[in-house]
Amino acid sequence: MRFCSLGSGSTGNAWLVESGATRVLxxxxxGPERLGxxxxxxxxxxxxxxxILVTHEHDDHVGGAAAFARRHSIPVHATYGTLQGxxxxxxxxxxxxxLAPSGSLSIGDLEVLPVAVPHDAxxxxxxxxxxxxxxxxxxTDLGSITPHVxxxxxxxxxxxxxxNHDEDMLRQGPYPRFLKxxxxxxxxxxxxxxxxxxxxxxxxxxxxxxxxxxLSLKNNTEALARQAFAAALGCSESWIAVASDExxxxxxxxxxx
Numbered sequence: 001m002r003f004c005s006l007g008s009g010s011t012g013n014a015w016l017v018e019s020g021a022t023r024v025l026x027x028x029x030x031g032p033e034r035l036g037x038x039x040x041x042x043x044x045x046x047x048x049x050x051x052i053l054v055t056h057e058h059d060d061h062v063g064g065a066a067a068f069a070r071r072h073s074i075p076v077h078a079t080y081g082t083l084q085g086x087x088x089x090x091x092x093x094x095x096x097x098x099l100a101p102s103g104s105l106s107i108g109d110l111e112v113l114p115v116a117v118p119h120d121a122x123x124x125x126x127x128x129x130x131x132x133x134x135x136x137x138x139x140t141d142l143g144s145i146t147p148h149v150x151x152x153x154x155x156x157x158x159x160x161x162x163x164n165h166d167e168d169m170l171r172q173g174p175y176p177r178f179l180k181x182x183x184x185x186x187x188x189x190x191x192x193x194x195x196x197x198x199x200x201x202x203x204x205x206x207x208x209x210x211x212x213x214x215l216s217l218k219n220n221t222e223a224l225a226r227q228a229f230a231a232a233l234g235c236s237e238s239w240i241a242v243a244s245d246e247x248x249x250x251x252x253x254x255x256x257x
Contacts, residue, residue, distance in 0.1 A: 008243035019131035022108030028065035054078040056121035057085035081123020117142035133255035144186040163212040164189035165219035192228035
């Protein structure tokens with residue numbers, strides 16, 4: 001299995017996951033022209049993508065999905081609440097497929113597990129993807145840690161984890177009070193400190209990659225995110241990868257079997 005980011009942050013999110021002959025996008029918050037260019041950079045033909053898995057209806061995660069899906073005849077999977085919340089953002093998509101936040105689905109060589117999370121959306125999920133040998137967790141928008149999240153994201157071989165903000169930077173930063181409360185609330189986004197606690201809870205000796213994702217441009221820095229994650233794992237800061245607005249190159253997840 002391998003994965004890469006085509007963009008991570010408030011300007012648009014899209015993750016590409018591949019195993020065997022199967023490729024899926026987790027979120028599509030990037031316009032089709034920019035997304036097409038980044039797929040080309042990743043060496044991937046848009047028509048080879050088997051599905052788009054949407055986490056929730058916020059524009060930076062779903063804003064480019066309809067145009068891209070229509071252009072390349074790609075099915076879009078999302079929960080009922082997300083489909084309802086997205087409204088016109090998914091207009092014209094030929095195959096809108098409802099998924100249950102408590103059940104798994106198979107897409108080609110990939111097994112996909114949606115995981116319900118606390119976030120300020122209608123029925124948000126994040127995803128664990130596996131191919132029978134290794135498992136990748138993509139967890140980029142949630143405000144707090146729950147036992148269900150810890151259980152679902154334990155035992156992974158690779159993890160993409162939100163590190164949205166530094167708590168001091170958010171508190172002292174330029175956002176209005178209501179937005180600071182939303183971002184820092186239990187249905188908002190994970191701070192470096194809370195994400196590090198979650199990372200500590202799910203860490204295991206099989207982890208080959210840990211990627212800090214969805215960093216705020218105004219309320220965080222790559223150095224602070226790396227520092228928090230490295231402290232949680234007891235590893236070098238240089239081992240922690242960071243996905244930026246420009247994305248992240250391919251990462252291979254290798255089976256130990």
